[in-house]
Amino acid sequence: MAEPVFRSALADAPRPQAANAGLRLSDRSGLAVLDLRGGDPVARSAGGAFGHGLPTDMNRMTGEGASLALKLGPDEWLLLGGEGEGPAMLAGLDGAFGDEPHALVDLSMRFAAIEVEGPARRDVLAAACPVDLHPERAAAGFATRTVFGKADVVLAFKANSILILVNRSFAPYVWGLLVEAGREFGVAA
Amino acid sequence: MLQIDCPFCGPRAEIEFRCGGEAHIARPLKPEDASDETWRDYLFQRKSPKGVHFERWVHSHGCGRWFNAARDTVTDRFLAIYPMGEKAPSIEELKARLPDVGSPRHAYAENRVAPERVEGERP
Numbered sequence: 001m002a003e004p005v006f007r008s009a010l011a012d013a014p015r016p017q018a019a020n021a022g023l024r025l026s027d028r029s030g031l032a033v034l035d036l037r038g039g040d041p042v043a044r045s046a047g048g049a050f051g052h053g054l055p056t057d058m059n060r061m062t063g064e065g066a067s068l069a070l071k072l073g074p075d076e077w078l079l080l081g082g083e084g085e086g087p088a089m090l091a092g093l094d095g096a097f098g099d100e101p102h103a104l105v106d107l108s109m110r111f112a113a114i115e116v117e118g119p120a121r122r123d124v125l126a127a128a129c130p131v132d133l134h135p136e137r138a139a140a141g142f143a144t145r146t147v148f149g150k151a152d153v154v155l156a157f158k159a160n161s162i163l164i165l166v167n168r169s170f171a172p173y174v175w176g177l178l179v180e181a182g183r184e185f186g187v188a189a
Numbered sequence: 190m191l192q193i194d195c196p197f198c199g200p201r202a203e204i205e206f207r208c209g210g211e212a213h214i215a216r217p218l219k220p221e222d223a224s225d226e227t228w229r230d231y232l233f234q235r236k237s238p239k240g241v242h243f244e245r246w247v248h249s250h251g252c253g254r255w256f257n258a259a260r261d262t263v264t265d266r267f268l269a270i271y272p273m274g275e276k277a278p279s280i281e282e283l284k285a286r287l288p289d290v291g292s293p294r295h296a297y298a299e300n301r302v303a304p305e306r307v308e309g310e311r312p
Contacts, residue, residue, distance in 0.1 A: 058252065059198060072252060072253075073197065073251075073252035073253050074197050074254060076252070076253070130190065130201070130202030130204060131201070131202075144251065145250060145251050145252070145253075146201075146205060146250055146251065147204060147205060152250050
């Protein structure tokens with residue numbers, strides 16, 4: 001059987017030139033995304049197998065580097081990993097839950113990922129996102145599903161950047177909207 | 190922009206939500222015995238009150254959870270948000286929580302303070 005070939009949904013997107021570095025966009029597509037559904041015991045079991053504890057409070061994120069866990073719903077977590085790590089993460093979590101009812105699905109191929117860096121990142125997101133993006137409300141460790149323009153996105157706030165996960169088919173739209181909103185802050189596409 | 194207080198995520202913008210229509214519509218327990226009128230009422234008959242309306246809402250672009258809400262259709266104010274499966278609060282109870290429910294003026298009176306008159310200024 002032929003191996004699936006990964007091609008970023010943003011491979012043909014125009015690469016903006018950051019004139020004054022107010023905003024930097026990077027394509028992070030390909031990172032591993034696992035969706036975990038289940039109760040709190042499932043989250044506790046997953047913490048041991050995942051390497052660090054899963055968040056217990058809504059809209060919080062734990063972990064560092066590429067290995068992140070986001071709590072997006074009362075019984076829903078997204079587990080992120082580095083590029084191509086999905087199968088290994090699935091294997092690592094296999095059997096971790098015993099008899100606890102749960103669902104664990106590899107969604108890596110569904111998502112495109114965009115990392116937004118630079119001092120203007122909150123202003124650019126605010127162009128089309130209704131969430132309160134003030135640094136006090138959306139500090140590092142905040143993560144939520146919301147809308148950006150017409151697209152359903154997941155936002156993960158890191159210390160110096162914001163990671164946007166979006167369905168593949170919507171990725172060029174979100175990228176274009178970010179570039180458009182970024183023109184005010186020195187981005188030229 | 191209307192803010193809706195999601196029981197899991199806190200206050201969020203209305204565009205993240207979707208309304209699922211009137212709440213507390215019970216399917217007839219024995220559909221095979223239900224009369225045409227009962228079935229018609231179950232399928233099609235919905236309230237459209239001026240005042241308190243009990244509705245189902247879902248935070249579709251958020252945590253994805255459903256919840257019930259009591260909304261004043263005149264002022265668009267959410268009077269109560271309570272879990273699915275729970276009995277609706279009585280309108281009397283809601284009225285006690287917020288006097289003057291149903292009057293378009295109550296939102297105005299609560300949200301806005303009349304500007305202070307400065308002596309000598311034209312009204």
